Amino acid sequence: MTGTPSSPADQLTADIQTARQKLIRRAGSTAGKLWHQAGLVKRRRSGTGPAGRDHVRSDKRSLGSSSGRSGWLSWVLLPVRHRFLRYSLLLVLTAAAAGILWLLRDLPSPTKLTSGDNFAVSTQIFDRHGTLLFEIFADQNRIPIELQDLPPHVLQATIAIEDRRFYRHFGFDIIGISRALRNNLGGGQNLEGGSTITQQLVKNALLTSERSVQRKIKEAILSVMTEAIYSKDDILEMYLNYISYGGTAVGVEAAAQRYFDKPARDLTVAEAALLAGLPQAPSRYSPFASDPTAAKIRQRQVLRRMVEDGYLTGTEAETARAELLEYALTQNDIKAPHFVFYVRDLLIDEFGLETVEKGGLRVTTTLDLELNNAAQASLSAQLDNLVRHRVSNGAALITKPDTGEVLAMVGSKDYFDSANDGQVNVTLAERQPGSSIKPLMYATAFQQKVFNPGSVLLDIPTCFEITAQPEYCPRNYDGNFRGPVSIRQALANSFNIPAVKVLSILGLRNFITQANQMGITSWEDPDNYGLSLTLGGGEVRMIDLAQAFGVLANQGVLVPINPILKIEDFRGNTIVEFDPQERRAELEILTQFHQDESEGMSRRVMDRAPAYLTSHIMQDNTARQLAFGPRSELVIEDQIVSAKTGTTNDLKDNWTIGFTPEFLVATWVGNNDGTPMNQSLVSGVTGAAPIWNDIISMVLAGREPVWQEKPRDVASAEVCAHGFPPRGGDDCQTRYTELYWQESHPSAGQIERRTAWIKVTTGQPPQPDESQDDLVLEEHLFYDDPVSGSYCLDCRPDPPPEE
Structure with missing residues (x-):
């Protein structure tokens, strides 16, 4: 019955079976031959007729008695003549098998390397033209990259310094371990590690960092299983995406951007050699460490290995050694910070924090970084001129009304000015x-x-x-x-x-x-x-x-x-x-x-x-x-x-x-x-x-003027200076054209000519709390304001008396 394993144990069993079958198919594999031989013995003992008996006799002579025993056990016990020793050896083998089964009980499946369960990937935010603004991650910045997108010298530098027999072993390398042990005991200046690339991948991706015999045994078993399940190129690609290069940079792509501010595909031989030397001891070999010469020494070691393994000529290595490396500035690795964190919060609301920090989203935004920088510069320069007006901060926002796109968002004069709360985004406040x-x-x-x-x-x-x-x-x-x-x-x-x-x-x-x-x-x-x-x-x-x-x-x-x-x-x-x-x-x-x-x-x-x-x-x-x-x-x-x-x-x-x-x-x-x-x-x-x-x-700048098309129900009319249409007999010498909506009323108030008492000193009808002295009865044009009452539009107050 075919189906998906229902438990971790079933998954592990399936992985073991897959690895076993692949090992059997590999010609020259010792483990494959042993499994194959065990199968042949079983078939021989089940034979009939003369040929079958001959095989049994031959089996007895070569493997010992077959009564009640499997072929491989008889082969193991053949040299042992005393029953006590036989049972002692059987007990040791049983205990060893039990120990291995005990180790296998919680062994993680190598398929997790590609399942994504433990593959945290950074989220990247770009401007509208593809410029990287920021990377969001929890504690590790990982940017996956495929092997085909890397230049050959990146792969060669890694193999030369980490595992020069990578394509010739099956997970762990006895020869490599022996050489590393000999060199280290010999007092070499540069200590070597015996772990293969596969072992380092398993250790970093599937196991904990504890230092114990049990973990090393698990590492060896998982390395063999990993080699049986994945191709060499797959393993190398996973390694280059999993390994730490120091700080938060995990994987060669993140490392290339952290140290050289460029994608890994653009790394030179000199830069690739420096990065390849980091995983063994990132804090010691980092070019940003207290002793940057250690990074250069390590780089030269990598280049020497590449020459020894035939990846470079001596002249090419010397050119790489002489190359002056330009390192990225790391203090402010964020562009348009107010906008970036605005987008980050929107992403978290939509997808959740874990997905944003570990899900590897690639977000292309509407921001135009060049325009944003220009707006930031303009704001900062103008604010410098406003210091005398007791102004310390400002903000600016540029959008496209017809699409809603945010082209620029400047939330303060200086995001990094904590004294003036520069981190506060005033466009959102x-x-x-x-x-x-x-x-x-x-x-x-x-x-x-x-x-x-x-x-x-x-x-x-x-x-x-x-x-x-x-x-x-x-x-x-x-x-x-x-x-x-x-x-x-x-x-x-x-x-x-x-x-x-x-x-x-x-x-x-x-x-x-x-x-x-x-x-x-x-x-x-x-x-x-x-x-x-x-x-x-x-x-x-x-x-x-x-x-x-x-x-x-x-x-x-x-x-x-x-x-x-x-x-x-x-x-x-x-x-x-x-x-x-x-x-x-x-x-x-x-x-x-x-x-x-x-x-x-x-x-x-x-x-x-x-x-x-x-x-x-x-x-x-x-x-x-x-x-x-x-x-x-x-x-x-x-x-x-x-x-x-x-x-x-x-x-x-x-x-x-x-x-x-x-x-x-x-x-x-x-x-x-x-x-x-x-x-x-x-x-x-x-x-x-x-x-x-x-x-x-x-x-x-450089754009033709654009204005709205006038709606069909917007009309124009001639009005007097006081805002009302001309009336017969009205004094309306000053006129202008005004727009109005045809569906609305022409005015909120009313205008009419009538006779009323006017206060001479103000030229207006008296208010209820004003004196009723100095009143004259006159005919004028009045406007009845909906809030303030009557107002004479053509009245003029008497000039004050001359002194």
Whole structure:
């Protein structure tokens, strides 16, 4: 009956049978001949007729009496004439057999060498162009490689120094052991080991490191079995993948990268000779040891052996000895560390820690290392200029909104600066966004069809009553008030009072729900927030904010952030693969055909028009000149870019985020410990904005300007300076064109001409708590603000009396 062994004992029995059969087939094998001879004796004794009797007689003469005994036992006991001695020898043989069986009871199977049960392989993380960023492993860094991918001199150097009779023995080498014993007892300068490559493989992969006779016997038995099961090339390949070369480097591929920062296939003869000499005593022969000359001496010994065995000529060996070796720098063997550990955590969440540390994943990421390094350099250089503003740290993130790919992630000024918590990845940390959150709130207001870019609100002193709390009276960043302003002006110049008014009308729950759909993950219970949420009162993560702004860039479609292109196992089998072209196709379908969902991960979370109108305001340099001037850091030469700054009231966080349909850049500056920055950063254009400008200019350099296609349901109309359409008889000499969503209302408030009492000193209707003196009855154009009440659009206060 054929089947898989049901227990370790059955597996071991099967392995022994396999080894026995292979040994029998090997001509010239002593063990094979003995098994064969035993079989012949048995057949002879079972013969019949004259020939059978002759064989029996011959057997008796040559092997002794056959009555009640097997052939091999008779052969063993033939020379013994005394019964006592016979039984004594039988007892010794029985005890020896029992001892061997006792040793075999827990002997591991050589098939484990290829089963993967004890073959921990490092996970490698690469950038999008194949540059190795980092290797993840538990305690050993192993990178498997096939024998065919190694140059011949790597194999030759290993065989020459470790086991020159490798292809001529069957697991252990009596001649090699004798030679090593003779040389060592003779007081040679370089001690030799008698273990073969097969024995070293078995010892390192299947057995413990204890030093005992029992382990050596197990090692010998397993070596013979291993040689019977695997070919010589298989054993050599496994050895080169299992053996330690010092530190965490296990296997020749990991060793080549650790010591020479190159793959093993590119090793020179000199480099291969140095690595081949390490396994015998890695700490002694390491070039990074306290005495690096020992490594050179060991290398020369390997080269001499290669000449003796005919692998090299004397001239070739001399050239290798003279080669100046360039060792890898080992102190910082990680590139883009914040991004690497972000990806590592995602892998652990998906596959588990053991698989990530030992499963040998090959992860190709979306990161562009060259771009990441450039962003890191820009951030560090700009932060040096901000020291006088009490700024010690910063962060930057570059993504592709249409695919969700992360091109660069710089989590701090210097990852290795522990004094300033450089290991903290600020792109993943929750920080207050300041006014940079306002575009999401206004986009939500447009989505609710109550406001349009031309809708007017009053930027005047306003207080909001909050149940069981003091009145909330927001102020603008510069302390000024500007009267009636359009939504376009309010967002472009980051006026606070209109933003709070919009949120009070919109409702916190509606805003938070929409923000969650756009990718903000840190806002949960609306009861935990107030109207200051629109001014940055709720903490967000930069990576979430980038995803939410990506919805605006994608005209309402959420494309999830994705840092990984492909995951393979170490044998090259694909586990997960991400195709950016498919993601773009999804976006095209959702955008052009007005679908809400695709077969992939992307989905529509906002109508096209609200996203487009918000993005249009953010790229309107004319609209924001009141606060930022005509040539601010938000202007990118020859490009169309939507951008927004943000600074918290306590000056602890300063942001700039901007995008095109193809790229998004987010930057932040501040202090990890929450220390406030100088007041000079309050405008938002002297902190994060210069860094943002430098990075996005670099990203867009040489590219043609790209902007969103205007949705069909976005129209334009002529409006007056006060933001309302022209009316018959109205004084509307100053007009401009404004965009609006055809499905929404033209304005949040109402405008009408009527007669009312006007206070001469203010030019406005008196407030309930104001004096009723100095009033005149006049006809004017009034706007009824949904929060602040009536406001005269064409009234002018009397000038103050001259002194």
